[in-house]
Amino acid sequence: MTERILCVxxxxxxxxxxxxxxxxxxxxxxxxxxGSEALEIISSEPPDAILLDVMMPGIDGIEVCxxxxxxxxxxxxxxxxxxxxxxxxxxxxxLDAGADDYVTKPFKREVLAARVRSAVRVKRGxxxxxxxxxxxxxxxxxxxxxxxxxxxxxxLESLGQLAAGIAHEINTPNQYVSHNLRFLEETFSGVxxxxxxxxxxxxxxxxxxxxxxxxxxxxxxxxxVDVSYVVREVPRAIRESRDGLRHVERIVRAMNDFSGHDxxxxxxxxxxxxxxxxLLVCRQAWKEVAEVTTDFDPALPPVWxxxxxxxxxxLNLVLNAVQAIAEAAREGEARKGRIAVRTRALPxxxxxxxxxxxxxxxxxxRSRVFDPFFTTREVGQAVGQGLTIAxxxxxxxxxxxxxxxxxxxxxxxxxxxxxxxxxxxxEEEGSLAEVSETA
Amino acid sequence: xxxxxxxxxDDDRVLNGLARTLRGQPYQIYTVKSGEEAKWVLKSxxxxxxxxxxxxxxxxxxxxxxxxxxHRPEVVRMVLTGYATVxxxxxxxxxxxxxxxFTKPCNEFELSVVIHKALEQKDRLRREKERSNRxxxxxxxxx
Numbered sequence: 001m002t003e004r005i006l007c008v009x010x011x012x013x014x015x016x017x018x019x020x021x022x023x024x025x026x027x028x029x030x031x032x033x034x035g036s037e038a039l040e041i042i043s044s045e046p047p048d049a050i051l052l053d054v055m056m057p058g059i060d061g062i063e064v065c066x067x068x069x070x071x072x073x074x075x076x077x078x079x080x081x082x083x084x085x086x087x088x089x090x091x092x093x094x095l096d097a098g099a100d101d102y103v104t105k106p107f108k109r110e111v112l113a114a115r116v117r118s119a120v121r122v123k124r125g126x127x128x129x130x131x132x133x134x135x136x137x138x139x140x141x142x143x144x145x146x147x148x149x150x151x152x153x154x155x156l157e158s159l160g161q162l163a164a165g166i167a168h169e170i171n172t173p174n175q176y177v178s179h180n181l182r183f184l185e186e187t188f189s190g191v192x193x194x195x196x197x198x199x200x201x202x203x204x205x206x207x208x209x210x211x212x213x214x215x216x217x218x219x220x221x222x223x224x225v226d227v228s229y230v231v232r233e234v235p236r237a238i239r240e241s242r243d244g245l246r247h248v249e250r251i252v253r254a255m256n257d258f259s260g261h262d263x264x265x266x267x268x269x270x271x272x273x274x275x276x277x278x279l280l281v282c283r284q285a286w287k288e289v290a291e292v293t294t295d296f297d298p299a300l301p302p303v304w305x306x307x308x309x310x311x312x313x314x315l316n317l318v319l320n321a322v323q324a325i326a327e328a329a330r331e332g333e334a335r336k337g338r339i340a341v342r343t344r345a346l347p348x349x350x351x352x353x354x355x356x357x358x359x360x361x362x363x364x365x366r367s368r369v370f371d372p373f374f375t376t377r378e379v380g381q382a383v384g385q386g387l388t389i390a391x392x393x394x395x396x397x398x399x400x401x402x403x404x405x406x407x408x409x410x411x412x413x414x415x416x417x418x419x420x421x422x423x424x425x426x427e428e429e430g431s432l433a434e435v436s437e438t439a
Numbered sequence: 440x441x442x443x444x445x446x447x448x449d450d451d452r453v454l455n456g457l458a459r460t461l462r463g464q465p466y467q468i469y470t471v472k473s474g475e476e477a478k479w480v481l482k483s484x485x486x487x488x489x490x491x492x493x494x495x496x497x498x499x500x501x502x503x504x505x506x507x508x509x510h511r512p513e514v515v516r517m518v519l520t521g522y523a524t525v526x527x528x529x530x531x532x533x534x535x536x537x538x539x540x541f542t543k544p545c546n547e548f549e550l551s552v553v554i555h556k557a558l559e560q561k562d563r564l565r566r567e568k569e570r571s572n573r574x575x576x577x578x579x580x581x582x
Contacts, residue, residue: 164522169521171522172450175453175456176450179547182460233459237455240456
């Protein structure tokens with residue numbers, strides 16, 4: 001590629017000389033007879049270097065130089081000033097205006113050519129760096145986009161798991177409520193016969209003519225009904241059905257709370273209620289492997305946070321605990337899985353602890369658990385985003401801190417702290433996450 | 440000959456509902472709340488059919504049925520689950536040799552018909568076996 005050199009001078013013979021000289025050096029030469037013409041060319045088709053006469057009527061060389069260097073897109077173009085011999089003031093002013101080099105007139109051809117070669121070298125370096133920069137930015141953008149896609153995939157994946165669990169939670173009561181209705185229907189058809197026979201008997205009594213036939217009718221219908229069974233089971237069937245419907249109702253409400261909020265907005269959130277709802281929504285994920293207990297500090301007031309994100313944080317920490325316990329069970333640990341979720345009011349902070357008695361986090365990976373896509377699970381099982389999302393929610397989203405205490409073979413406790421006064425109170429930027437270990 | 444059906448589910452409301460709807464059926468019903476309890480019953484009692492939930496704390500339904508297939512192969516095995524995945528269905532069929540896979544909520548009529556047919560089939564097999572035993576017993580003295 002041929003470099004384009006812009007030569008600016010109000011003297012036509014100097015321009016002609018420069019055109020000839022630089023043309024011989026192999027450059028493409030563009031000429032401008034004034035400062036304003038030069039600025040036009042520079043902005044419409046930026047050259048690779050500018051040879052600029054200082055003394056010109058109208059916009060002089062110093063001013064042209066100042067404007068080029070003030071423009072972020074053009075400032076990388078090297079400017080070589082052409083100054084009159086002995087005009088030191090021009091040199092000082094020109095360099096202060098941002099010029100890269102100067103040549104005094106009359107100039108030696110070789111010196112000028114060498115100066116231009118050096119300027120063009122600098123420009124080439126600039127171009128290379130700018131190109132690399134653009135490529136890096138594009139790559140970073142692409143990576144961010146991919147991370148975002150994967151995070152979304154993970155979110156969908158955990159929602160899919162939830163959907164399966166919720167189907168189970170709703171189908172089970174459905175099952176026994178419908179069985180109980182069927183039972184009540186059948187029982188009633190037996191009881192109905194008795195009621196009719198009783199009705200006939202009472203009517204006969206009113207007429208003063210009860211005979212053996214009426215009693216036989218009542219006896220035969222009553223024999224169809226196992227009274228002690230009916231008296232015992234009907235109230236139970238009704239009570240259990242009501243329990244079932246209440247459970248479905250609670251699940252549906254919890255799901256609404258879990259996903260129904262304005263996704264981004266911070267409001268004052270009752271943490272215990274949100275935690276209970278999240279535990280209920282994901283019950284199927286933990287009920288086989290662990291017993292979950294909660295312990296809420298009654299002194300903890302509502303906390304400013306995004307309710308949907310807080311639910312997701314708890315979900316991810318609980319699912320992580322479930323995995324650690326399931327892992328321990330696979331490794332032959334016989335103890336019963338336990339997960340405890342606690343809240344505590346600290347001065348200025350709300351603390352949430354999610355404690356498990358699973359495998360603990362092995363020493364070598366302790367520093368990596370919050371890394372995107374880091375996972376100890378088999379490839380393809382799940383993208384390792386749970387704790388990364390938890391970290392992002394706490395640190396980036398809420399200016400809180402998340403850390404863990406872990407002991408191999410004994411379990412892990414994740415400790416989240418959210419600022420009580422909301423985001424405005426905390427000005428610290430960047431990751432506040434720390435990792436502490438108790439060995 | 441009286442039959443026995445063993446129902447396994449960790450939710451006793453499910454067991455109660457099943458027991459109530461199957462009460463009129465001509466077989467004895469046992470209900471237990473875990474796979475471990477089910478194993479204990481199967482070791483000590485004659486059982487013709489097992490209907491088990493899949494997801495339970497401790498032994499899962501599939502694990503229980505795999506055990507039954509190994510130790511009490513004559514027992515007819517069925518699954519009744521709240522959420523069926525292809526994976527659990529395949530495991531139940533391959534490892535547990537299940538004859539039927541129900542999902543909750545299941546129709547009580549369908550469930551009782553399937554159990555009834557399974558029991559009929561068992562009786563027929565038993566009668567045929569007895570007949571062939573008698574036939575070979577009868578043939579023996581001639582040999």
